[in-house]
Amino acid sequence: MSRHTLRQGEAPTMPRAAFLDLARPSRRHWLGYLLLAPAVLLIGLIIVYPLFVSVDLSFQNVNIARLDQARRPFTTANYERLFASEDFWNACWVTFKLVVIVSTGCFLLGMATALLVNNRFKGQALARLLVALPWAVPEVIAVVIFAWLFDSSFGLMNWIFIKLGLVDTTINWFSSPSASFAVVCVVMIWKGYPFVSIMLLAGLQSIPEDFYNAARVDGASAWQRLLNITIPSLMPVLGVTLVLVMLWVFRDFSIIYVLTGGGPLKATQSLSIMTYEQAFGFFKMGYASAIGVITLIVCIIASRLMIARAPDTM
Amino acid sequence: MAGIRIEHVTKSYGGLTVLKDFSLDIADGEFVVLVGPSGCGKSTMLKILAGLEEASSGKVTIGERDVTDLAPGDRDIAMVFQNYALYPHLTVRKNMGFGLKMRGTEAGEIDRRVTQAAKILGIDHLLDRRPRALSGGQRQRVALGRAIVREPLAFLMDEPLSNLDAKLRVHTRAEISALHKRLGVTTIYVTHDQTEAMTMADRIVIMKDGEIQQIAHPDTMFREPANLFVAGFIGSPGMNFLQSPVTSTGNGAEVRLFGQEVLLPVANASTLAGRDVVLGLRPEHLALGAGAVTFEVQPRLVESLGSEQYVYVDLPPENRVGQAPHAAADEDGRGNVLIARLINPDGAPLAERLTLSFDPARLHVFDAVTQEAIR
Amino acid sequence: MKRNRLDSVLLYATAILTCALLVFPIYWLVVTALSEPDQLRQLPPKFWPDQPRWGVFAQILAERPILQWLGNSALAAIGAVTLSMTVSVLAGYSLSRFKVRGGQSLGLFILTAKMLPATLLVIPLFGIFRQLELIGSLWSIILAHATLIIPFTTWMLKGYFDTIPRELEQAAMVDGCSPLGAMVRVILPVSAPGLAATALYGFVLSWSDYAYARTFLTNAQTNWTANLGITTMKGEYVSNWSDISAASILVALPILLIYLFLERYLVGGLTAGSDK
Numbered sequence: 001m002s003r004h005t006l007r008q009g010e011a012p013t014m015p016r017a018a019f020l021d022l023a024r025p026s027r028r029h030w031l032g033y034l035l036l037a038p039a040v041l042l043i044g045l046i047i048v049y050p051l052f053v054s055v056d057l058s059f060q061n062v063n064i065a066r067l068d069q070a071r072r073p074f075t076t077a078n079y080e081r082l083f084a085s086e087d088f089w090n091a092c093w094v095t096f097k098l099v100v101i102v103s104t105g106c107f108l109l110g111m112a113t114a115l116l117v118n119n120r121f122k123g124q125a126l127a128r129l130l131v132a133l134p135w136a137v138p139e140v141i142a143v144v145i146f147a148w149l150f151d152s153s154f155g156l157m158n159w160i161f162i163k164l165g166l167v168d169t170t171i172n173w174f175s176s177p178s179a180s181f182a183v184v185c186v187v188m189i190w191k192g193y194p195f196v197s198i199m200l201l202a203g204l205q206s207i208p209e210d211f212y213n214a215a216r217v218d219g220a221s222a223w224q225r226l227l228n229i230t231i232p233s234l235m236p237v238l239g240v241t242l243v244l245v246m247l248w249v250f251r252d253f254s255i256i257y258v259l260t261g262g263g264p265l266k267a268t269q270s271l272s273i274m275t276y277e278q279a280f281g282f283f284k285m286g287y288a289s290a291i292g293v294i295t296l297i298v299c300i301i302a303s304r305l306m307i308a309r310a311p312d313t314m
Numbered sequence: 315m316a317g318i319r320i321e322h323v324t325k326s327y328g329g330l331t332v333l334k335d336f337s338l339d340i341a342d343g344e345f346v347v348l349v350g351p352s353g354c355g356k357s358t359m360l361k362i363l364a365g366l367e368e369a370s371s372g373k374v375t376i377g378e379r380d381v382t383d384l385a386p387g388d389r390d391i392a393m394v395f396q397n398y399a400l401y402p403h404l405t406v407r408k409n410m411g412f413g414l415k416m417r418g419t420e421a422g423e424i425d426r427r428v429t430q431a432a433k434i435l436g437i438d439h440l441l442d443r444r445p446r447a448l449s450g451g452q453r454q455r456v457a458l459g460r461a462i463v464r465e466p467l468a469f470l471m472d473e474p475l476s477n478l479d480a481k482l483r484v485h486t487r488a489e490i491s492a493l494h495k496r497l498g499v500t501t502i503y504v505t506h507d508q509t510e511a512m513t514m515a516d517r518i519v520i521m522k523d524g525e526i527q528q529i530a531h532p533d534t535m536f537r538e539p540a541n542l543f544v545a546g547f548i549g550s551p552g553m554n555f556l557q558s559p560v561t562s563t564g565n566g567a568e569v570r571l572f573g574q575e576v577l578l579p580v581a582n583a584s585t586l587a588g589r590d591v592v593l594g595l596r597p598e599h600l601a602l603g604a605g606a607v608t609f610e611v612q613p614r615l616v617e618s619l620g621s622e623q624y625v626y627v628d629l630p631p632e633n634r635v636g637q638a639p640h641a642a643a644d645e646d647g648r649g650n651v652l653i654a655r656l657i658n659p660d661g662a663p664l665a666e667r668l669t670l671s672f673d674p675a676r677l678h679v680f681d682a683v684t685q686e687a688i689r
Numbered sequence: 690m691k692r693n694r695l696d697s698v699l700l701y702a703t704a705i706l707t708c709a710l711l712v713f714p715i716y717w718l719v720v721t722a723l724s725e726p727d728q729l730r731q732l733p734p735k736f737w738p739d740q741p742r743w744g745v746f747a748q749i750l751a752e753r754p755i756l757q758w759l760g761n762s763a764l765a766a767i768g769a770v771t772l773s774m775t776v777s778v779l780a781g782y783s784l785s786r787f788k789v790r791g792g793q794s795l796g797l798f799i800l801t802a803k804m805l806p807a808t809l810l811v812i813p814l815f816g817i818f819r820q821l822e823l824i825g826s827l828w829s830i831i832l833a834h835a836t837l838i839i840p841f842t843t844w845m846l847k848g849y850f851d852t853i854p855r856e857l858e859q860a861a862m863v864d865g866c867s868p869l870g871a872m873v874r875v876i877l878p879v880s881a882p883g884l885a886a887t888a889l890y891g892f893v894l895s896w897s898d899y900a901y902a903r904t905f906l907t908n909a910q911t912n913w914t915a916n917l918g919i920t921t922m923k924g925e926y927v928s929n930w931s932d933i934s935a936a937s938i939l940v941a942l943p944i945l946l947i948y949l950f951l952e953r954y955l956v957g958g959l960t961a962g963s964d965k
Contacts, residue, residue: 023867024384025368025385028787032789033783035783054809054813133711134714135948136947137941138899138916138940139899145714148930151930154732159734190711258899275809289812292808292809296809299805300801385862386859412861413865
């Protein structure tokens with residue numbers, strides 16, 4: 001068969017403009033830059049530039065952030081005031097307590113549910129879906145649900161507590177500092193554990209069944225299998241998930257703000273709430289930025305720790 | 315169809331050089347196989363030919379046209395990938411016609427050529443399926459079909475058989491050869507499998523660490539390996555290597571193998587006196603019973619393959635290939651074992667001690683230091 | 690693995706009890722919505738209303754601008770997802786396929802940006818948007834949500850593109866495509882499930898936001914998003930829990946439906962995006 005006749009009907013290859021031809025081997029890497037450009041531009045505009053602005057604000061005595069006004073003189077007054085402020089250290093303590101309690105709660109509940117639905121049984125798929133359902137409830141809605149459950153006059157929880165004989169009179173959950181802190185923890189754990197559950201379940205399902213079969217052949221009990229196979233195999237996922245959950249608790253704003261607004265008596269005022277209150281409650285944006293910058297530094301350190309922990313997933 | 319000329323092509327990533335001064339002239343219609351262990355640079359060379367990677371220096375010409383910095387699509391070549399790289403979202407028909415469509419061929423012509431190519435490969439009943447619904451062998455054929463409908467100047471094939479099971483691989487190997495005879499299109503074929511290279515190639519280019527070791531016809535490659543690496547790579551089981559110092563005698567030079575003095579079968583052998591050489595002897599050149607050089611051994615292991623037997627024999631310590639840095643013999647621990655391949659044994663179990671022999675004319679002689687062949 | 694009878698019973702009992710307990714708050718939301726407000730003020734509480742008032746949804750839609758809120762949330766989410774996806778499909782592809790100088794640092798920065806506290810970013814964004822006169826407009830929300838979404842989607846997409854063999858676009862280029870053509874004609878169609886999962890995830894992120902809406906939209910009632918609307922209902926002097934619950938169900942429903950029907954995609958995206 002002659003090549004000439006077969007080639008009929010085929011348009012001659014159009015020579016591309018030599019300079020703009022990104023298909024050429026020597027030009028192809030240009031495309032890499034070109035594709036990144038929109039992202040770099042947008043991220044620069046809506047993330048990097050604002051970050052600079054907020055760091056800049058934190059060193060000025062500004063009340064309302066107005067970019068069209070001349071820059072105020074450089075001052076470290078915001079930070080000095082911050083470190084001398086009792087409120088700030090209180091917020092740090094509240095945040096710390098929240099991170100520890102909520103992360104622990106999320107982990108225990110997430111781990112337990114993940115192990116539960118990792119068993120094979122009829123309806124496992126449905127159970128898996130239900131167990132992680134709170135993940136799909138927007139935070140604000142979760143707050144609505146629990147605000148009603150813990151309602152001081154007709155809330156279900158008060159009734160249950162009285163029925164169980166735990167208390168003899170209704171508790172006013174949102175006017176007692178320790179009670180409202182407890183409610184915040186409950187809501188955050190309920191909203192946060194499904195993430196742990198989903199992550200750990202994915203981790204569990206990636207452990208080869210052969211590991212367990214080999215252990216069974218060796219006569220390992222269920223408990224030994226959990227300790228010697230499941231937990232070690234999950235370690236990388238556990239580490240990353242733990243950091244992500246802690247960061248979420250650390251930064252979360254909506255749940256506390258809508259549930260208690262930081263009160264009563266600042267008992268639930270975390271760093272996030274304090275930042276927001278100072279910025280948009282008292283319009284002390286320079287001071288608020290200083291708190292924000294502190295939280296940012298903590299977040300960056302934590303995320304760097306996580307990245308260092310999972311280098312192979314990079 | 316066209317010849318391909320590769321001139322002084324190199325490739326390095328930062329400080330790492332993966333291809334050193336590669337030059338090769340490929341005649342129109344020739345089937346050239348690039349073969350070598352993984353990491354030898356063969357696939358990199360193929361990607362440079364295809365325009366998928368940029369050469370650090372050098373020049374590539376396809377059919378008199380300088381294509382060194384031309385887009386892959388402008389080179390008029392077709393490529394078959396190891397994992398076939400079929401477009402999963404397109405039917406077989408569209409997969410095969412994709413390249414023609416990109417070139418603006420009219421629909422009727424695409425259809426005609428796809429149907430024709432599918433007939434040649436016996437996949438015309440699969441045209442409306444998606445790659446997911448095909449077996450490995452069928453996918454491989456579609457990949458071949460996608461290459462041939464384009465009727466390109468050259469085919470580039472990157473280990474196209476290594477994802478097939480052993481039986482299918484042998485079958486498809488023969489088919490690709492037949493296809494090449496029928497279409498006569500210049501083909502550059504990359505593989506790590508010396509059997510594929512030996513059976514398919516008009517010429518073999520054998521590579522190691524980014525360098526060409528030898529370019530030759532398969533038979534020449536087998537009979538006259540240029541160095542120890544080539545000698546060890548080509549042939550299965552691989553060539554046996556024995557080391558020995560050379561002593562001169564009245565009528566030439568001798569080495570000592572299995573306690574026997576053996577005359578070196580090379581010209582000017584006496585100039586080698588006092589140096590160490592490595593002697594290569596193919597397993598099939600050892601025979602049971604007495605011969606020109608006869609010795610008695612105690613086999614360590616005998617593998618029977620039915621029509622032939624592999625006898626493993628420990629080399630005497632003095633003949634073990636020493637510290638010399640050479641890849642082929644060391645990699646599979648062949649430095650201190652000799653394999654004899656005995657064809658058509660009568661089936662009787664071999665005795666405890668065996669008498670083996672070989673013809674010294676069959677010995678390959680290599681310099682123990684440079685590892686080059688001495689003829 | 691064989692289990693004996695007792696183990697089986699125990700397993701089912703635990704599974705049912707756990708699910709019931711954890712899902713109970715959502716169930717209670719439904720019960721509250723369907724109960725007459727008077728009934729809610731009676732003890733002992735009823736665990737299923739005598740006469741479920743199914744009409745509550747129609748009634749609440751008529752009484753409150755919930756449809757408008759939902760529409761605003763949808764607009765903001767679609768806008769933010771479109772913007773973010775456009776940018777991050779290109780960037781994710783570049784990060785996955787090209788060795789761009791500074792690409793790795795950019796990737797790391799984007800990864801860190803996932804951890805940025807919204808309460809910090811909201812302050813300068815407020816200043817910037819005020820200057821641009823975007824406060825009160827949905828555009829402010831679209832841009833602000835893009836800061837939440839882009840870091841996630843870029844990494845999720847990079848991870849997804851990493852799973853697609855490079856040979857696919859190499860084959861397309863040999864077949865005559867330009868690199869961009871190979872991406873558009875081959876890689877993007879092949880990535881459709883990944884793109885859908887990523888977009889859905891971005892949608893969920895945007896839909897769930899409260900902080901930005903609270904800050905930028907408070908004084909623009911017609912532009913309220915659903916979450917903001919719900920919190921204002923909760924903040925009213927006398928809380929009508931029945932109505933609030935009904936409205937909450939309507940707001941949560943889109944995400945719950947996405948989750949229930951497309952769980953596999955969402956969860957795949959969640960785990961893929963989060964271990965990076």
